[in-house]
Amino acid sequence: MLCGVDKAVDALSGMHLGDKRLALVTHAASLTKTFESSKSFLCRHLNITDLFAPEHGLGSFIADGKDVEDQRDEETGLVVHSLYSSGGKAVDPDVFQNLDGILFDIQDVGLRFYTYIATLKQLLELGKPVIVLDRPNPLGGSIVEGPILPPSLESFVGHGGLPVRYGLTIGELAFWMQHHYRLCGELGIVELSGYGRSSLWQQTGRPWTMTSPALSHVEAVFLYAGFCLFEGTNLSEGRGTSAPFELFGAPFIDPWKLASEVAKLGLTSVVFTPISFIPGQSKHQGRLCHGLYAHILDYHTLRPFSICLQVLSTIHRLYPDQLDFNAHFSKLAGFEPEELFADKLEYTLQRSEADAQTFMNEKRRFERYGN
Known part of the structure; x- marks a missing residue:
């Protein structure tokens, strides 16, 4: 299996982006097929001028909910701009003003409350060209779980319209977001090769690399x-x-x-x-x-x-x-905690299953990989 980063240099040259000023959004769990960091590989082959880090920072070691500060990357000498604050503030568009495009290469875990997808949505809202270097969903793409989040409960740990486990790769999700939230920026993808949507992480042939401090296994x-x-x-x-x-x-x-x-x-x-x-x-x-x-x-x-x-x-x-x-x-x-209590649990489970089936049907139009 090849991830988007493994094909990115050739793909971006074909998009005439090989010499453009590019931002790279990434973290320590984003590796190439030879286990080189995405940052090292792409900075060597493309004109990456700025690095950006989500929650937990570029090194994926900052504790959950802690502010991520701007820093300078020792390896590349590039500034690492933070895309996360504990208050969930919006991304500053001025930071991207002199950039031609944004590369997004983040290993996600396929869940609504994992904040990397909230960062992706904020980037899509900027209107700048975004290209997602796709990566597998560790939980596979065949199962959907949980109720669809109502707009009244939206936050940085949950966007309306998504169930808990949504069964899309990060690239597929980006196109769902663009459609669902009516975002009009230019969006591209470098797809996976040799990936089947029914595959779980264990079938990818890659060892797990912690995506945040609490998900080491x-x-x-x-x-x-x-x-x-x-x-x-x-x-x-x-x-x-x-x-x-x-x-x-x-x-x-x-x-x-x-x-x-x-x-x-x-x-x-x-x-x-x-x-x-x-x-x-x-x-x-x-x-x-x-x-x-x-x-x-x-x-x-x-x-x-x-x-x-x-x-x-x-x-x-x-x-x-x-x-x-x-x-x-x-x-x-x-949903509210009371929905878990004994007399309401069965209804909550049934509603969650119904919502999951609704999203299962909705997401099919955004799927790019067969079984």
């Missing part, structure tokens, strides 16, 4: 599609441990009791085992927490969003006075 990427919702609760999602989003818990949980109750859900694609841990940062820092560790049994049938809703509902049933939700939850989930 490919298992975490899949579970993050659901367990990101823990960020909207007082449960630790595992930040400050070696396995964020693979484990979760809180000081008030009895892990053996919770494991027994979750086992009654009859889940077949994942199994949970009791665990205790002490987060080194974030929620419950330095406190002993108890909870569950998720072990994926079948990636193809795994539906992490649905699983998370059922697990959260179980925790609420067991600990109604101790499980708390914050204002962030609805922005991530697309």
